[in-house]
Amino acid sequence: MSLMSNVELIIIALVVVGISKWLHRWYNPKIKCNGMLPPGSMGFPIIGETIEFFKPCGQLEIPPFFQKRMLRYGSLFRTNIMGSKTVISTDSDVIFEIFRQENQSFVLSYPDIFVKVIGKDNLFFKTGNIHKHIKKTTMHLIGSAGLKRNMIGTMNQATREHLRWKASEGAFDLKDAVSNLITSYMTPKLISNLKPETQTKLMDNFKAFNIEWFRSPFDPSTWKIIYKVHKARRDATEVIKEALKKRKESREKHGDFLDTLLEDMEKEGSIYDQESVISLLLIIGAISKDSTSFTTALTVNYISKNPKVLAELKKEHEAILQKRENKEAGVSWEEYKNNTTFTSMGKDLRSGSKTLMVFGGGMRQCVGADFLRLQMTVFLHHLVTTYDFSVVQECQMIRTPLPCLTKNLLINISPKSPK
Numbered sequence: 277m278s279l280m281s282n283v284e285l286i287i288i289a290l291v292v293v294g295i296s297k298w299l300h301r302w303y304n305p306k307i308k309c310n311g312m313l314p315p316g317s318m319g320f321p322i323i324g325e326t327i328e329f330f331k332p333c334g335q336l337e338i339p340p341f342f343q344k345r346m347l348r349y350g351s352l353f354r355t356n357i358m359g360s361k362t363v364i365s366t367d368s369d370v371i372f373e374i375f376r377q378e379n380q381s382f383v384l385s386y387p388d389i390f391v392k393v394i395g396k397d398n399l400f401f402k403t404g405n406i407h408k409h410i411k412k413t414t415m416h417l418i419g420s421a422g423l424k425r426n427m428i429g430t431m432n433q434a435t436r437e438h439l440r441w442k443a444s445e446g447a448f449d450l451k452d453a454v455s456n457l458i459t460s461y462m463t464p465k466l467i468s469n470l471k472p473e474t475q476t477k478l479m480d481n482f483k484a485f486n487i488e489w490f491r492s493p494f495d496p497s498t499w500k501i502i503y504k505v506h507k508a509r510r511d512a513t514e515v516i517k518e519a520l521k522k523r524k525e526s527r528e529k530h531g532d533f534l535d536t537l538l539e540d541m542e543k544e545g546s547i548y549d550q551e552s553v554i555s556l557l558l559i560i561g562a563i564s565k566d567s568t569s570f571t572t573a574l575t576v577n578y579i580s581k582n583p584k585v586l587a588e589l590k591k592e593h594e595a596i597l598q599k600r601e602n603k604e605a606g607v608s609w610e611e612y613k614n615n616t617t618f619t620s621m622g623k624d625l626r627s628g629s630k631t632l633m634v635f636g637g638g639m640r641q642c643v644g645a646d647f648l649r650l651q652m653t654v655f656l657h658h659l660v661t662t663y664d665f666s667v668v669q670e671c672q673m674i675r676t677p678l679p680c681l682t683k684n685l686l687i688n689i690s691p692k693s694p695k
């Protein structure tokens with residue numbers, strides 16, 4: 277055997293040993309504490325179990341990814357998704373405890389791709405006092421007090437106007453309409469003194485900055501969406517940066533959320549810097565419309581198929597209207613709080629129940645839950661008291677595993693004929 281082939285053999289042997297070691301580490305990841313990992317599989321090298329995790333399933337199904345593993349390993353199992361070593365728990369007590377013990381027994385982290393797409397200076401990725409403080413500032417705008425003081429009137433007005441336009445348009449996409457109406461009033465609530473063309477640009481960026489990219493990375497269209505979201509973030513950042521600069525220089529007050537953030541930023545030791553201010557404005561502008569329009573579309577789709585629910589809803593809102601002195605006024609805070617028992621099912625979705633953690637829990641509980649409920653109530657109120665509606669196309673939903681519409685809800689509305 278020649279000297280050359282011996283060297284080749286040594287190199288091949290080293291490569292084989294290296295790969296074997298790497299595969300061993302892949303399938304048996306080390307953990308930093310003294311415990312042991314739950315059962316499970318790390319899937320294929322590099323891609324892990326990502327493909328199966330994103331497999332679409334029906335709206336009311338437990339995704340097969342979870343179902344299969346729960347049967348095989350129980351409620352706690354290990355896996356690898358999108359390059360992140362992951363332990364999944366499907367036990368509500370454990371999940372509740374994880375939410376409750378943040379920063380004690382559990383450290384918050386998101387897969388790298390989340391951080392890359394939505395930006396690292398985000399409320400979602402902050403912990404401890406910084407997170408607490410940003411949350412408190414956010415509540416100023418979309419918590420109960422902020423909604424009552426500053427939002428409900430605009431919400432009513434925008435909803436009424438948008439429905440009026442839609443009544444003359446024929447069939448329209450309800451999710452799109454709700455998304456547009458929220459963006460139309462939320463953008464000036466965040467930054468109020470933009471030139472019309474700059475405001476339109478910012479609204480377009482808010483619209484494009486969505487969560488639709490969270491799906492299989494092996495689907496080429498995912499990368500197109502990621503590119504658009506990334507571009508929207510970059511463009512919105514430029515607009516907000518410019519607005520922030522002008523506001524700082526002019527020292528003018530406009531009573532918007534940018535004022536609130538600037539005031540905080542100028543305090544000694546403020547946790548806010550330019551990046552975190554921009555990021556918060558962007559996240560609220562984007563997140564407020566997506567989840568709300570989606571849930572409103574599902575709700576209208578549901579009530580259109582359940583005449584008893586629709587009748588009960590109409591009864592509740594007609595009664596509100598009957599009692600109201602100024603029929604032109606929209607839903608008041610008092611009506612919303614005291615007279616919408618059926619609309620809000622009488623169930624407090626924010627009470628931190630272990631069986632319904634749709635809004636998260638503990639320190640991470642959703643700050644937008646009140647906003648969502650109020651906007652949905654206002655929309656349903658104007659829809660059922662002022663219009664008759666008919667469904668032109670029902671919506672269809674799948675989970676990937678996030679809920680996603682494969683067909684949008686199209687409806688027709690026409691003003692109710694006077695009784």
Ligand code: HEM
Binds near residue numbers: 400414565568634644
């Ligand atoms: C169907 C509607 C919604 C659902 C199901 C939902 C669900 C959630 C969940 C599960 C979390 C916790 C995330 C985590 O653990 O890190 C969360 C947090 C959050 N949500 Fe929502 N949300 C909805 C609507 C909204 C709306 C309308 C807004 C804004 C107006 C909003 C703003 C936020 C913010 C800012 C956080 C971060 C809170 C924090 O880190 O402390 N959400 N949401």
